[in-house]
Amino acid sequence: MNPSPSQRTPVAVAVGLMVRADGAFLMASRPEGKPYAGYWEFPGGKLEVGESLRDALAREFEEELGVRVREAQFWRSLRVDYPHALVDLQFCRITAWDGEPQGREGQQLSWQTLPVTLSPVLPGALPVLGWLAQEGG
Numbered sequence: 668m669n670p671s672p673s674q675r676t677p678v679a680v681a682v683g684l685m686v687r688a689d690g691a692f693l694m695a696s697r698p699e700g701k702p703y704a705g706y707w708e709f710p711g712g713k714l715e716v717g718e719s720l721r722d723a724l725a726r727e728f729e730e731e732l733g734v735r736v737r738e739a740q741f742w743r744s745l746r747v748d749y750p751h752a753l754v755d756l757q758f759c760r761i762t763a764w765d766g767e768p769q770g771r772e773g774q775q776l777s778w779q780t781l782p783v784t785l786s787p788v789l790p791g792a793l794p795v796l797g798w799l800a801q802e803g804g
């Protein structure tokens with residue numbers, strides 16, 4: 668049996684919202700072999716031991732998308748209790764980068780505006796769409 672949430676150590680996750688000048692933001696499908704494969708999310712991944720949020724974001728974007736992050740600002744955090752993990756999602760807005768994103772891990776990519784046309788969206792990515800709507804996209 669899984670321990671209750673209070674007994675589990677949260678896993679920190681760096682997540683990036685790449686927002687283009689025209690307001691479109693990038694979403695990615697979760698690759699096969701991961702929990703919630705095929706669900707849409709924002710690119711990112713777990714922090715490694717001793718790694719800062721900014722470093723993790725830069726590493727994940729390089730590995731997953733081949734993009735070099737130039738400007739990123741912390742935006743909001745969200746704790747989600749999944750059966751597979753308790754995660755602390757640290758969302759950052761990425762406003763400047765080098766390179767054109769490519770799905771390097773077999774994931775699909777899609778530039779979206781509100782309302783998004785993708786389904787299903789990962790539970791831990793859904794609230795972000797509400798936050799974006801509150802901010803006027």
Ligand SMILES: Nc1nc2c([nH]c(=O)n2[C@H]2C[C@H](O)[C@@H](COP(=O)(O)OP(=O)(O)OP(=O)(O)O)O2)c(=O)[nH]1
Nearest residue numbers: 680682708709710711712713747752754789791792
């Ligand atoms: N990247 C990302 N992860 C999210 C979002 N929302 C959300 O709940 N998560 C969760 C799903 C996973 O439990 C966790 C991210 O872990 P992951 O397994 O995808 O990360 P990783 O790339 O470091 O994976 P790995 O090296 O362990 O294979 O955060 C989101 O919008 N983006």
